Amino acid sequence: MKAEQVKAPRWEDIVFEYRNKAYGAYFIRKSYSKHVVLGWLLTILTIGLLVASPYIVEFLTPEEVVDDKPAKTVRYTDLQPPPPIQNTPPPPQVNIPPPVKTIIKYLPPKVTDKEIVEEEPMPTVEEIKKVETGSEDIVGTGEVVFDEPVEEVVQEAEDPNQVFAVVEQMPEPEGGMQAAMAWIGKNIKYPSAARRMGVEGTVFVGFVVDADGKIADVKTVKGISAECDKEAERVIKMMPPWKPGKQNGKAVRVKFVLPVRFKLAT
Template sequence: MELKKNPKADLSKRSGLFFVIGLAVVMLVVWQALEYKKYDKVKQYDTSMDVDDLLDEEVPMTEQIKTPPPPPPPAAPEVIEIVEDEEEVEETVIESTETSQEEEVIEVEDVAVEEEFEDVEVPFSVIEDVPVFPGCEKESDKKKCFNSMMQKHIRKHFRYPEIAQEMGIQGRVSVMFTIQKDGSIGNVRMRGPDKNLEKEAARIISKLPKMTPGKQRGRAVKVPFAIPITFKLQ
């Protein structure tokens, strides 16, 4: 049986080449489509609004203001007139302070010079006459009685602050105060572990009665005193 087709006319032999050529053409078209750019039309604008050139102009520097020179000093007079001093100056006469034998000497009586007594503070431990706590007037050892009465006063008015109890705060508060010259209590200072304990110590000291002031060389003086108050939980 004879073949109807010419073997030279067989197109299947070059189908691979045609496929590669077609693929290359498609890739070229796709690349051109991706790279295609469209630009807007350039609009005409008024060049008179361009102020860039104006900003580039150099600004002239201001001239330095020159101050006028000071006026020349007045010319000195050609002739100097000499004015005579007609005023008379009284001479100071220094008289001798020495007394002559003829003058009577007046005797001056002895002038009592009042001794100045400085307002000083004398510590409780060295003062001559200690302050007298009410109730110790008849005691021979007033210093010992003073300390004993202070302890009684503290125990009588002592109250443990509730907030300190709840927080478990305890410790010693050092209290310092001054017995004034009139027997009153002043200049109270405290130092302790807690403000509530210090406040209670100040309240106890404020309850102190008025005392007989301490004396040094027979004069009332200020007497500083310090005592610890211990707050201890049971």
């Protein structure tokens, strides 16, 4: 055998020499070069078609026939005259008559046989200054006469348990309101639960100042928490007696509302 007749082995034959060539990988590797060449040819053909497509479309499209007719010149004298302007007369005015007014016929005076009462002459200014005027002329005798006995005015007994909202002299703590607020700030204790939760605000406590100045009927009007409300009520109940409120010079029970503020130290 000559050396020219001996073919050099391909690289896929060397890789799959002692392997199963019936497996699909050997066939794919063997036909890889053909597929690459075929892919390049299809790519070049596609690009060529895309580039040549405008020329192909222009070649296949028939040319439009242009009718070159000379432009027609229109002169002003060739136009028809405009239509005449018609002067339309305005509509006739309609005279609307004014509304008819109701007129009452004049009635002549009637003559009767009844006596006409002459009116009393008016008093002069000087007469009015001397005496008081009235609907009738009354001459006084100078005596005062009581036709009916005058009933004795009996004052109703006041209810000692009545609670007033506003009186002539409102109740006041001993030493004034500033002393009372200082006493509350000294005796109040901030609840531990409210301190941990950071609860702050003002509790409005309502109570009644009795006629002897003692605090009674303590109740929270507007609160911020259960612990702070109870502490505010406790402090108000412990307050010393106040100066009672007075109505008509008598000590009475008066309703009062006092704010108690809770604020954490920063």
